Amino acid sequence: MEESNNSFRSTFYLLTHGFYVLIASLFILLFSFQFTCHDFIHKYNLIHALCILGLLGLILYIYFNFTRRSTYLLDFACxxxxxxxxxSKEEFIKLARKSGNFNERAIKFQQRALYKSGIxxxxxxxxxxxxxxxKISLRESQEEVAMLIFGAIGDLLAATKIKPKDIGILVTNSGVLNTTPSLSSMVINHYKLKHNIQSFNLGGMGCAAGIIAIDLARDLLHVYPTTYALVVSTEAISCTWYAGNNIGxxxxxCLFRMGAAAMLLSSRNRDxxxxxxxxKQLIRSHKGMDHSCFKSIYLNTDSEDKQGISISKDVIEVGRHALKANIATLLPLVRPIFEQFHFFTNLPWRKKIKPYIIPNYKxxxxxxxVIATSKKVLDEMQKHLGLTDEYMEAPRKTLERFGNTSSSSIWYELAFLEANTKIKKGDRVWQIxxxxxxxxNSVVWNALRNGGMPKQSPWIENSV
Incomplete structure (x- = not known):
């Protein structure tokens, strides 16, 4: 019932405001052309003139109501x-031994994984x-997430000067932690957001959920264009922790660490x-129809009924195929014309010319x-895509400093670029x-201004 009411309100909003745009357009055109069209009216007739003016008004109506609005990122905070x-890695192993949860084989595996992780x-x-x-505690996980997300949201609201009552859309995401009430309800309760806010909580969608949340917020902003959308991405490490001895x-x-990011979006031109x-572009690719892909990252229990995340040995190969599908859709939308021509003239079936397979991403x-998963994954990405060390600097620095913070990882990387004043007006940023x-999933952003040193950043000590 609630969904049908929301649909009705959305339709009513579009119809009434579209009607006003149509009437206003006709009125302005008639007023503007009342003198210049005098000879035209005499030459033809009033009916023809009104038909042409009506057509112009209809064009304006269609443009304003059916043209997809731009989506703007006002700011973000981590x-x-x-x-x-x-x-530290040394403290990690020391505490793991003291916990009594792991046998020597499990300790040595985690030690090797830590020192190869890039963290x-x-x-x-x-x-x-x-x-x-x-034991995994819901209360402890809630407290952990509350500390992270409220810190990020607080910094974001302070930077943008946006009041909580002006936020009409809220999308939160966490892969493993799903509470009742939801994380979105926790945010609404903490900041006393308005009662008619459009709130959504995404769960079980892993590290790629942050971009899905951006996609959902973008779509909602096209239905509710006069408000702001708040997107919050995080994960609770305490509820993903595995205290058993299953190597898989x-x-x-060894990889996941604490982190959260908050983003504020708008579709209003004045913002x-x-x-x-x-x-600029947002592309989502899903390989869930393939069983090996579906089981590559799985929340599971071992023989002793201890919960943990199982990561298969095929995950890198699975990721390579998913990335290939995503790039095949994205690149034709963002690649310059001369690059597309280069690709076309070097098609693989032309035996006399070396196949042009890896595009020049610059x-x-x-x-x-690239989401800072592990050093091995980043090495594979760099090799597979033919990326330079400069492209990989932000992912590698983020992995070293913060570890894999799940869906918020790509925002720590963008924060790194901003903190080092690498963002210039017109730059295109590709998040994967x-x-x-x-x-x-991938999203492409276009920088609207030069990125100066931010006042608040996780990369700046004692930032205010």
Whole structure:
């Protein structure tokens, strides 16, 4: 019933406002042309003149009501947990031994994985998971997520000066933690958002859910164009922790770390001047129809009924195929004409010319933010796409400093680019995220202004 009421309100909104646009357009045209059209009216007749003016009004009506609006990213913010949550690789192994949860084989596996992961000694995670006899607690996971998301949202609202009552759309996402009430309800309750807010909570969609949340917010802004959309991406590490000895389920312990990001979107043209980026393309690819892809990342339990995330050995190959499908759809939309011509004239069936397989990404993007999963994944991405070290700097630095923060990872990377003043007006930023299911999603942003040093950033110590 609620969905039908929302649909009715949306339809009514579009019809009434579209009607006003149509009438106003006709009135303005008639008033503007009442003198210039005098000879035209005498030469033909009033009926013909009104028909032409009506046609012009109809064109304006169609343009304003059926042309897809631009989506703007006013700003974003990433949380940085307190220093008490910092953990080094050495401390990780020391606490893992003290916990009594792991046998020596499991300890050595995690030690090798940590030192090959690309994660440094300053990432963040809740150390309570190492406590002997610790069990996954809903309350602890809620407290962890609340600290992260409220920190990010608070910084975002302070930077944009937007009041909570002006937010009409809210989309939150977390892969494993799904509470009742939802994370979106937690945000609504904490910031006292208005009662008719359009709120959604995405769960079970993995690290790629952040871009899905952006896609949903964009679509909602086309239905409710006079409001702001708040998107919040996070994950609770305490509820993904695995305290068993199944080697296939231990890798997530070594890679995932605490983090959250909040983004504020608008589709109003008057917000363009104050926005940082404009959304240009968003492509989603799903490989869930293939069983090996579907089972590549899986929340599971071991023989002792201990919960954890199982990551298959085929996950890199699965990701490669998903990325290929995504790029095949995205590149024709963003590649310059001369690059497309180069590809066409070097088609693989032309035996006399070397096949032009890997495009030159510098013609399509100035910056690339690949989700900071692990060093091995980033190495494969760089090799597979033929990316330069400059393109990979933000993902590698983010992995080293913050670890894999799930769906928020790509925003820490964009924050790195901003903190190092690498963003210039007109730059195109390509964000790529992978997730369970298996999914590969990507979004392209266009920078609307030069990115100066931000006042608030997870990369800047004591930023205000």
């Amino acid at each position: 949380s940085r947990p307190p220093n008490d949550f910092k953990i 440094g000694d300053e990432s963040y995670m809740p150390k309570l998971v190492f406590q002997p006899g610790h 389920m231990l890798l997530s312990n 363009r001047w104050r926005s940082k980026y404009e959304l 013609f399509s993007f100035e910056h690339i933010c 995220a992978f997730g369970s299911g298996f999914k590969c």
